Amino acid sequence: MLDRYEEFLTLTRHATVVTIRLGLTxxxxxxxxRVEAYWSTGAYADCGPDVARKGGFGSVGPYRIPHVAVDSYCVYTNLPPAGAFRGYAVTEIVWASERMMDIAADALGLDPLEFRLRNLLADGDEFATGETLHDVHFRECLEAAARAIAWHPEPTVLPDGRVRAKGLAVVMKGMTTPSRSEAAVAVDRDGRVTVYSSTVELGQGARTVLAQLAAEPLGLPYTAVQLVDPDTDRTPFDNRTTSSRSTYMMGNAVRRAARQLADRLRALAAERLEAAPEDLELVPGAVCVRGAPERCIGWGELVAGLGRDELREHAEFHNEGGLDETGHGIASSHWHQGAAGAEVEVDLETGQVNVVRLHAAVYAGEVVNTLTAALQNEGSMIMGLGSALFEELVYEQGQPLTTNLSDYLVPSFLDLPAQLSHDLLEYPGAEVHGVGETALPPVPAAIGNAVARATGARLTELPLTPERVLRAIRGTSEEGR
Structure with a gap:
């Protein structure tokens, strides 16, 4: 068990310096x-090279750009090692890229919303990696975020001198590609259904979602399904519980295994009930002839008839792709898509930022569990608020100074916006899209864009502490003299 100080020494998010140049009409x-990014991986590489790679192709953003050049470097430093952090390289790179979009819009005299809409990728477009995109909904996400905050680009001066303004940002986040997940679903002599999965429950609700996906083909309430926790002796292979991939990857493996089990039960019951499999239906704990509920046989009886303790079906789900050394190929089998809108009030005398409204719109495809998906969005947004305004690691000679929650600040309930809302965008027949991280990366950028519009200052560094905002305001005032 690590104490708080050791925790701050063990792993951090990658500090990043990004330079972007845009060519515009x-x-x-x-x-x-043109993007050049440097990622501080600390004293040990850990997953730094992969962070640099994913941050590299993520730096292009969700835009139609015919000419792209990206150099992304993982750099050793004399600091604690950096590793995987929610948003996995994308939060840092979206901050830089989406701030640059607002800077470019202002240089062209365009509304930042309209500028983004003119350049957003659409279904069938080719991404910078050479892959053709499908199931693309960036426009819908951005328009939903803009609508939620009643978007307009002009700041408003309040009677007490504070300035209110709004900001937007869009995110395009990849998922681990290629990867593989395996699952088994079984029924025993007592008719109990068990899911064997190596997905780790981190508080994200994975157990609930996987139980739902297994229960549906079997005609069960999800509460009747039990899950075995990851165990190398009992549960099949999974790539890892990261990258917002579990509901999509493991969920599809579980769903396939459950459907196979349902088909197997129908086939076994067909022989015993002397009926065609297509004339049979599954009800909780039994297989019955459709329209003749008195002609049923229990699942446990079917298992016992095989002379087994358990009837188990195994399934695998994998996605394919990957990039070559030049950065071409399939970076992600599908993309996580979202947008955020923020409204802030800024005190120009102190630099204090107050977020009064925050909205995220996330494309979910098919939502399996509305409650857990909503909690993922809300948690991501609050975490993004912390990255935007509070969280900062300070070092002296390689040693961390912010090693407790008195010095390393995170949002409290008093820091939350008066209006915190989100959209989960669904489409009939769409595949599941993970939502564990998508709402986080655009939040700091949306807040930063709003603060920049309120102050007229060019903000390029997080977090947006009062001191940093005030320095930027004073620097802009001095430039204008």
Whole structure:
């Protein structure tokens, strides 16, 4: 068990420096993008090279850009090692990229919303990696976020001198590709259904979701399904519980195994009930002839008839892709898509930022569990608020100074916006999209864009502490003299 000090020494998020140059036409089309990013991986590489890779292709953003060049470097430093953090490289890179979108819009004299809409990727477009995109909903996400905050680009001066303004940001986040998940679903002599899965329950609700996906083909309430926790002796292989992949990857493996088990039970019951499998239906604990509920046989009886303790079906789900050394190929089998809108009030005398409204719109495809998906969105947004305004690691000679929650600040309930809301966008027939991280990366950028509009200052560094905001305001005032 680590104490708080040891925790801060063990792993951090990658500090990042990003330089972006854009080529633009006067009517607001992006023709080229040049990105150079440096990721501080600390004293040990850990997953730093992969963070640099994913941050590299993530730096292009959800935009149609014909000419792209990206150099992304993982750099050793004399600091604690950096590793995986919610948003996995994308939070840092979206901050830089989406701030640059607002800076470019202002340089062209365009509304930042309209500028983004002119350049967003759409279904069938080719991404910078060469892959053709499908199931694309960036426009819907951005428009939902803009609508939720009643978007307009002009700041408003309040009677007490504070300035209110709004900001937007869009995110395009990849998922681990290629990867593989395996699952088994079984029924025993007592008719109990068990899911064997190596997905780790981290508080994200994975157990509930996997139980739901197993229960549906079997005609069961999800509460009747038990799950075995990850155990190398009992549960099949899973790539890992990261990358917002579990509901999609493991969920599909579980769903396939459950459907196979349902088909197997129908086939076994068909022989015993002397009926065609297609004339049979599953009810909780039994297989019955459709329209003749008195002609049923229990699942446990079917298992016992095989002379087994358990009837088990195994299934695998994998996605394919990957990039070559030049950055071409399939970066993600599907993309996590979202947008955020923020409204802030800024005290120009002190630099204090107050977020009064925050909204995230996330494309979920098919929502399996509305409650757990909503909690993921809300948690991501609050975590993004912390990254935007509070959380900062300070070092002296390689040693951390912010090693407790008195010095390393995180949001409290008093820091939350008066209006915190979100959308889960669904489409009939769509595949599941993970939502464990999507709402986080655009939040700091949306808040930063709103603060920049309120102050007229060019903000390029997080967090947006009062001291940092005030320095930027004073620097802009001095430049204008």
């Amino acid at each position: 006067r009517d607001g089309r992006i023709t080229a993008k």
